Amino acid sequence: MGKLTGKKLLLLGERDGVPGxxxxxxxxxxxxxxxxxxxxCFV
Structure with missing residues (x-):
């Protein structure tokens, strides 16, 4: 079991970086x- 097991996440990805x-x-x-x-896209 990891530290994130059962946690809820909101993810904001970037187009030129790591996508969602x-x-x-x-x-x-x-x-x-x-x-x-x-x-x-953050410009």
Whole structure:
């Protein structure tokens, strides 16, 4: 069990950095529950 097991996360990804779906896949494999994930462009 990881430290994120059972935790709810809000993920903000960046278009030119790490996108939301990539973070979502990583954190879900750690046992976290993803409440919201999005990829935005911060200019």
């Amino acid at each position: 779906p990539a973070m979502e896949a990583c954190f879900q494999s750690c046992g976290a529950e993803i409440a919201f994930a999005v990829t935005e």
